[in-house]
Amino acid sequence: MELFLMSLITGILVGGIYALVALGWVLIYKCSGVLNLAMGELTLIGAYVTLTFYQAGIPFILAVICTLLVGIVLGFVTERIFLDKLIGEPILAVIMVTVGLSFFFKGIVEFIWSTDTKVFDPPIFHIKPIELGFLKLSPVYLWSFMLAIVLLIIFVCFFKYTRWGLSMQATADDETAALSLGVSARFVYAAAWAIAFMSAGVGGALLGNINGINISIGYLGLLVLPAVVLGGLNSVPGAIVGGIIIGVLQNLSGAYLDQFFPGGVKEIVPFAFMAVFLLFKPYGLWGWERIERV
Amino acid sequence: MSSVWLPCGDYHQNYQEDQGWWQSTFIKMKMILLLLIVFVGIPILLPGYYLSVGTMVGYTAMGALGVQLLIGYTGLVTLGHAAFIAVGAYTSTLLVLQFPWPQFFTDLGLAYPISIVVAGFVAGIWSVLFGLPSAKVKGFYLILTTMAAQFITVDFLLTQYVSQIGGRGQAFSLPPGTIKIGPWVIDSDIKIYYLMAVLTTLIVITMANLLRSKPGRAWVAIRDNDIAAEALGINIIRYKLLAFFVAGFFAGIAGAFWVSNTAALSPEHFPWFWSLWLVGVILIGGVGSIHGAIFGSVFMVLVMEGLQWAVIPLSAYYPKLLFDFAYIKDSAFGLAICAFLIYEPNGLSYRWWQIKNYFNLWPFSY
Numbered sequence: 001m002e003l004f005l006m007s008l009i010t011g012i013l014v015g016g017i018y019a020l021v022a023l024g025w026v027l028i029y030k031c032s033g034v035l036n037l038a039m040g041e042l043t044l045i046g047a048y049v050t051l052t053f054y055q056a057g058i059p060f061i062l063a064v065i066c067t068l069l070v071g072i073v074l075g076f077v078t079e080r081i082f083l084d085k086l087i088g089e090p091i092l093a094v095i096m097v098t099v100g101l102s103f104f105f106k107g108i109v110e111f112i113w114s115t116d117t118k119v120f121d122p123p124i125f126h127i128k129p130i131e132l133g134f135l136k137l138s139p140v141y142l143w144s145f146m147l148a149i150v151l152l153i154i155f156v157c158f159f160k161y162t163r164w165g166l167s168m169q170a171t172a173d174d175e176t177a178a179l180s181l182g183v184s185a186r187f188v189y190a191a192a193w194a195i196a197f198m199s200a201g202v203g204g205a206l207l208g209n210i211n212g213i214n215i216s217i218g219y220l221g222l223l224v225l226p227a228v229v230l231g232g233l234n235s236v237p238g239a240i241v242g243g244i245i246i247g248v249l250q251n252l253s254g255a256y257l258d259q260f261f262p263g264g265v266k267e268i269v270p271f272a273f274m275a276v277f278l279l280f281k282p283y284g285l286w287g288w289e290r291i292e293r294v
Numbered sequence: 295m296s297s298v299w300l301p302c303g304d305y306h307q308n309y310q311e312d313q314g315w316w317q318s319t320f321i322k323m324k325m326i327l328l329l330l331i332v333f334v335g336i337p338i339l340l341p342g343y344y345l346s347v348g349t350m351v352g353y354t355a356m357g358a359l360g361v362q363l364l365i366g367y368t369g370l371v372t373l374g375h376a377a378f379i380a381v382g383a384y385t386s387t388l389l390v391l392q393f394p395w396p397q398f399f400t401d402l403g404l405a406y407p408i409s410i411v412v413a414g415f416v417a418g419i420w421s422v423l424f425g426l427p428s429a430k431v432k433g434f435y436l437i438l439t440t441m442a443a444q445f446i447t448v449d450f451l452l453t454q455y456v457s458q459i460g461g462r463g464q465a466f467s468l469p470p471g472t473i474k475i476g477p478w479v480i481d482s483d484i485k486i487y488y489l490m491a492v493l494t495t496l497i498v499i500t501m502a503n504l505l506r507s508k509p510g511r512a513w514v515a516i517r518d519n520d521i522a523a524e525a526l527g528i529n530i531i532r533y534k535l536l537a538f539f540v541a542g543f544f545a546g547i548a549g550a551f552w553v554s555n556t557a558a559l560s561p562e563h564f565p566w567f568w569s570l571w572l573v574g575v576i577l578i579g580g581v582g583s584i585h586g587a588i589f590g591s592v593f594m595v596l597v598m599e600g601l602q603w604a605v606i607p608l609s610a611y612y613p614k615l616l617f618d619f620a621y622i623k624d625s626a627f628g629l630a631i632c633a634f635l636i637y638e639p640n641g642l643s644y645r646w647w648q649i650k651n652y653f654n655l656w657p658f659s660y
Contacts, residue, residue, distance in 0.1 A: 091434070268445055
């Protein structure tokens with residue numbers, strides 16, 4: 001029971017970070033219909049950029065804010081150079097461009113920062129676990145979760161209440177109508193990429209605090225795919241719930257299945273679950289079901 | 295309507311002629327010339343290093359043809375093809391190493407050829423297993439399922455379990471002399487090259503024949519509009535699974551061939567990168583044609599070799615460059631995919647088609 005609760009709570013806390021990254025994914029999909037397979041590399045870039053700022057002597061929170069700014073710039077540049085030209089192209093072309101981008105980013109990250117595992121030094125959060133009753137939680141998880149939730153709320157509020165957020169929603173809903181009302185679709189696409197870069201970047205920085213930063217952060221970034229499939233591709237609450245469910249599932253399977261199938265179950269379960277889930281409910285929990293006609 | 299350009303005054307009078315292999319003497323000569331170059335010219339004229347490059351092209355092409363069948367002809371996007379290649383490679387290796395072959399089988403050198411065929415079937419069935427969701431989902435969701443195939447097969451099952459069989463540790467190695475076809479032990483560049491050439495030719499012929507018969511037409515119909523195809527009475531689930539089976543079969547053969555090339559095997563030979571690489575190959579070569587897959591393989595392998603050639607002299611000045619070559623390769627591959635999709639979405643085979651058309655009517659193009 002204790003093991004169950006421990007894994008459940010750790011899962012929820014890690015899931016918060018996945019939810020943050022998944023939110024960026026869903027925003028891109030909602031606004032521009034791009035299915036982004038480069039999310040893992042965006043998290044990777046975010047993690048390394050934060051680390052670089054932090055090691056230059058900037059406090060962690062400021063380093064995260066600087067990462068957000070870098071994310072905005074990178075998002076706009078990426079959209080303008082690569083994805084702007086692909087509006088209206090077949091879905092495979094767009095997906096493969098994001099795959100190409102993921103290789104490009106990964107190569108560049110490896111080239112600049114090399115592949116060794118790096119840690120935030122001095123550590124940002126205390127190593128000593130916080131004890132809540134019988135539960136022992138590492139503060140890293142707790143603070144990361146809280147920061148992730150704060151950013152999630154900020155992003156959702158931005159999406160719902162600001163002028164730019166509303167124009168993004170309008171474009172997602174009906175591009176032609178939004179254009180006729182004076183919304184710049186190109187700006188909206190770029191903004192969606194900027195937000196994705198920002199959320200993935202912060203997610204990467206937080207994940208990097210947990211296990212150190214290396215290429216495997218990119219793999220953790222790929223876990224958003226099961227999360228968004230679970231929640232439904234175009235649902236913001238779905239992304240959040242999906243991220244948390246994937247985190248919980250991952251930790252529970254690590255705790256319980258590892259003894260039966262030793263080695264790496266934790267990494268595989270989200271994808272195996274996704275493959276089975278797709279068989280039964282391909283549109284996720286809250287996604288729109290597409291009705292096809294000839 | 296024939297898909298090839300025919301000389302003036304030469305007409306097809308029935309469907310059989312229209313779908314024929316060699317529709318004019320010129321095409322027949324061209325193909326025989328191509329076969330002569332592949333089987334005689336290259337091995338005689340080029341030294342061992344180029345043969346190993348050629349072998350690499352062939353291995354890439356074998357995988358890419360399966361991907362082409364799925365993506366280019368059936369419209370089922372797969373990002374996990376390396377998993378099926380891995381299944382083929384492991385099946386073949388385990389059969390050769392672990393299976394209690396009767397003495398005369400090994401004497402006659404039948405173990406490896408049989409294992410190639412079995413590897414094809416096992417990989418095909420494994421591929422069908424992960425193709426099952428295609429009955430219900432398509433597009434992006436199918437991409438995710440095939441990605442799951444990659445992670446489940448290579449990173450989990452093969453790394454954690456299959457590699458333990460026989461207690462050899464993580465990597466298998468095949469002792470010299472175990473890979474033997476009939477009287478020939480496959481041990482030199484030229485023999486590997488010939489094995490590659492034979493297998494690739496067989497795969498190309500099989501695929502071309504499938505594509506001009508009923509399954510091929512059904513696949514193209516499914517690619518173009520699956521709902522309309524179903525309305526026309528095509529059992530789309532059966533044909534989609536058949537496409538997965540055939541692609542997996544090719545992948546299995548490619549994997550079994552890879553074993554003879556390296557004489558060693560470990561899960562690192564089949565990373566997710568390789569699945570994406572194969573998709574990149576057909577995108578660059580051109581989606582929806584057999585020669586697209588081949589052009590793509592030739593182009594990608596040659597460009598990467600060329601990059602290597604460029605990097606080695608430069609590394610005298612920047613020693614870090616040689617060490618970082620793998621990363622440069624990643625970036626270059628990513629940029630190449632993006633550039634082709636943005637600026638030349640029809641791939642190299644479209645350029646080939648343009649050149650051919652130009653010369654068909656040359657010098658009076660109007």
